[in-house]
Amino acid sequence: MIGDDFKAQHPDYLRLLREDPRRAGAAIRADYRAWFAQAEQYVRERRGDVLIEGAPGSVEELFDSALPYAASGYPVELVVLAVREADSRQATALRYARSLQIGLTPRFTTRSGHRTCFHALTDVVAAAERHPAIAAITVIRRDGRALLRHEAGGAGSASWALAAERARPYTEQEAAAFFRLHHGLWRALPRHRDELQEMVELARPLMPPGMQPARIDRPHPSLGPLPVTLRGAAYDASSFFSRAA
Numbered sequence: 001m002i003g004d005d006f007k008a009q010h011p012d013y014l015r016l017l018r019e020d021p022r023r024a025g026a027a028i029r030a031d032y033r034a035w036f037a038q039a040e041q042y043v044r045e046r047r048g049d050v051l052i053e054g055a056p057g058s059v060e061e062l063f064d065s066a067l068p069y070a071a072s073g074y075p076v077e078l079v080v081l082a083v084r085e086a087d088s089r090q091a092t093a094l095r096y097a098r099s100l101q102i103g104l105t106p107r108f109t110t111r112s113g114h115r116t117c118f119h120a121l122t123d124v125v126a127a128a129e130r131h132p133a134i135a136a137i138t139v140i141r142r143d144g145r146a147l148l149r150h151e152a153g154g155a156g157s158a159s160w161a162l163a164a165e166r167a168r169p170y171t172e173q174e175a176a177a178f179f180r181l182h183h184g185l186w187r188a189l190p191r192h193r194d195e196l197q198e199m200v201e202l203a204r205p206l207m208p209p210g211m212q213p214a215r216i217d218r219p220h221p222s223l224g225p226l227p228v229t230l231r232g233a234a235y236d237a238s239s240f241f242s243r244a245a
């Protein structure tokens with residue numbers, strides 16, 4: 001089950017998306033979360049298999065969903081996606097840009113909404129490691145590679161794997177892909193360039209040395225007019241989106 005499926009059924013959601021794509025989800029959150037809880041209960045009562053995709057904003061939100069399954073005799077396992085903050089933010093912008101390109105009315109996660117869920121995941125994993133109702137936690141990379149499987153009773157290994165992957169330096173290939181996508185989004189979303197630049201600043205400390213910002217104490221040559229080469233008008237930013245993950 002995915003929360004977005006329930007949002008789409010709300011009679012006001014499309015209107016809210018058109019008016020404010022950044023806060024439409026928050027405006028109907030109480031309604032779609034109530035419907036989601038009813039759907040979960042329906043599945044439990046019929047002993048169905050269930051896979052839930054979500055981004056909990058707190059430990060309490062996760063356990064409100066997970067613990068009723070444990071109480072009903074289900075083995076509860078978490079699969080946690082470990083992604084750098086800059087990459088996660090960039091993915092929300094990519095989803096928004098792709099949806100605009102094909103004529104949909106998309107949502108675009110706010111800075112504060114992303115920050116809440118991104119940092120809450122640290123607490124969620126730490127709490128889940130200690131909770132007897134959580135049978136296992138698997139931490140995976142963005143590409144689906146499993147980094148670690150934590151069985152109940154372990155000693156904080158899932159938290160370590162999450163933190164380590166979030167702080168993992170970019171390879172040259174990953175850095176190049178990040179900046180290619182950044183340039184495409186810069187052209188596609190001119191109204192959001194301040195946020196796109198924030199994503200770059202989040203990524204830079206983990207970039208290879210050649211892509212690091214200059215240090216403040218580094219001497220700089222005198223500046224003068226520089227020649228600028230403009231790309232042709234045929235440049236199509238959407239080519240980045242079709243190849244980006």
